[in-house]
Amino acid sequence: MKRIEKKHPLAIRWFHWVNFPVLSIMIYSGILIYWAHDIYTIQIGQKVFFQFFPDGFYKALTIPFRLAQGMALHFFFMWIFFLNGLIYVIFTIVSGEWRHLLPNRHSFKEAWQVLLHDLYLSKKKLPEKKFNGAQQIAYTGIILMGVGSLLTGLVIYKPTQFGWLTKLLGGYEWARAQHFILTIGYVLFFCVHIMQVVRAGWNNFRAIVTGWEVVDEKEKEESILVDGVREIIKKDKDND
Amino acid sequence: MTEENFSEENFKKTVRRKTIRSILWFILFIGALVFGWKWLNRQPMDAGALKPLRTVLSANEKLFSAFYSDSRLEPEYPISSAVRYPKVNGNYGMKSALDTATWKLLVVRNADVPATADTLVVSMDEIRSLPRTEVIFNFKCIEGWSQITRWAGVKFSDFAEHYRLGTKSGNAPDKNKKDDLFKYAGLRTPDGLYYVGVDLASIMHPQTILCYEMNGKPLPMNQGAPLRLIIPVKYGVKHLKRIGTLFFSDAQPPDFWYERGYDYYAGL
Incomplete structure (x- = not known):
């Protein structure tokens, strides 16, 4: 028996879909600013592996000379x-959604299982719940990164007025580097997020648009049953 | 069997209907975003920035100048940290020849009433005779780079105190008599081609100096000899080189980079 089950509240869908274009604009305008002093590289000693960013990248996005903009x-x-x-x-605090989102003491172990599963290293079925441990860590982590971007951004913006914070973050130049690294973090998050969404399929993606997903009771019961049998086998083995 | 198929069929229909309805809303949402972005980029320009962006830049200025306090100082560094050759970044207003020997600073006490323009001419010797202050701080450029640099000159507040500048009454400036203080100070190069405006609170900051020395030696020509502004609570764009005129006004003085889309305040 299939049925429709509520998943993401309307408010959370708004926050998600407002954040996506806004963060995109923040990254885009950030590149316009960064271009004026583009010093960061990935290097070991004198050997430069990658320079942020190659000229072709700037040209393709018409970045140069738009600092003021x-x-x-x-x-x-x-x-x-x-x-x-x-x-x-x-909202997550008031509505109680934080219970699904915040990692707990099982999350890290679970995240490891998710990682093994997603890299095809384990066939064990993942727990059926709103957010698994890996998601809880990722979705809480990204909020902490957001806080980090705001604080490092504030230090770059008003380093003298927030001198205590500038000091705390290791100085003006280091705050700029942190701000940049966090942005690279968002881009990586985005890549993994998109891959996971593609893998999870339409029913999962639809939920962040519509708010609900289709749940197959039979499948769910079967999966619980399979897990139950696994558990029993495991216990038997342990007892042996 | 048929009944189950029927309900399964019904369920599928419901899902399809609900999905289509949500997706239409979603498309509408994306449309609104695209429309909003296009609308923003069609807005008229205000001093080199799109009007809505300019409005927010001005609101940010209001917020952060209210939060500003001149008790917050830029950290100072030992002499050994200062770079030998501070970066020279731009020579607007310095392209014509200048005879530093005959140079004098023109001060306009009240630029709001040009008819009665009460002016003052100050020579380099007079400026040097005032107490000397040194500041070694992390100079920050709006482009994103920063350098620890060492400068010396007369503290702007000492200069204003000595010549009784920045007030409508002509008395020495008093922080507690806000109504008597002008809102802004403006500076121009002798040729008038580079110009900045600074809120009075920032120019009266204890680390702001009228600078005539760099690294313990006379200020080089390319760093704005004979006199430049060093104002650590602002980005480099406000540290005007080769000062020709200094004036005080309640109206926002013209500002070179403001006219080119930057935020007026540029405060740190």
Whole structure:
């Protein structure tokens, strides 16, 4: 028997889909700013493996000489990024959604199982719940990264007025590097997120648009049964 | 059997209907975002920035200048940390020849009433006779780089105190008499081609100096000899080189980079 089951509240879907374009604009305008002093590389000693960013990349996106525009966009959309994130956190606390989202003492072990499963190293079925351990860690981590971006951003923006924070983060230049690294983190998060969404399939993706997903009771029961049998076999083995 | 098929068929229909409805909303949402972005980029420009962005830049300025306090200082460094050759970044307003021997600073006490322009001419010797202050700080460029640099000159607040500048009454400036203080100070190069405006609170900051020395030696020509502004609470764009005129006003003075889309305040 199949049925429709509520998954993501409307508010969370709003936060998610507002954040996506806003964060994109923040990254884009961030590149417009970064171009004016693009010093970061991946290197070991003198050997440079990658330079952020190659000229072709700038040219393709028409980045050069748009620092003023980048700053104006950045200091406009930062408010939407901040408010959207803040209201999201308040919402998750007030609505109780945090219970699904916050990692608990089982999350790390579970995240390991998810990792093995997703790399095709384990065939064990994953627990059927709203967010598994890996998701809990990822979705809480990304919020902490957001807080990090706001704080490092504030230090780059007003290093003297927030001198205590500048000091705490290791100085003005180091704060700029942290701000940059966090942004690279979002891009990596995005890549993994998209891969996982593609793998999880339509029913899962639809839920972040519609709010609900189709649940197959029979499949669910079977999977619980299979897990139950596995558990018994495992216990038997342990007893032997 | 037939009944189950029927209900299964019904369920599929319901799912399809609900999905289509949600997706239409979603498309509408994406449309609104695209429309919003296009609308933003069609807006008229205000001082080199799209009007809505300019409005927010000005609101940010209001917020952060209210939060500003001149008790917060830029960290100072030992002499050994200062770079030998500070970066030279731009020579707007310095392309014409200048005779530093005959140079004098023109000060306009009140630029809001040009008819009665009460001016003052100060020579380099007079400036040097005032107490000397040194500041070694992390100079920050709006482009993103920063350098620890060492400068010396007369503290702007000492200069204003000595010549009784920045006030409508003509008395020495008093932080507690806000109404008597002008809102802004403006600076221009002698040729008038580079110009900045700074809120009075920032120019009166204890680390702001009218600078005539770099690394313990006379200021080089390419760093703005004979006199430049060093204002650690602002980005480099406000550290005007080769000052020709200094004036005080309640109206926002013209600002070179503001006109080119940057935020006016540029405060750190």
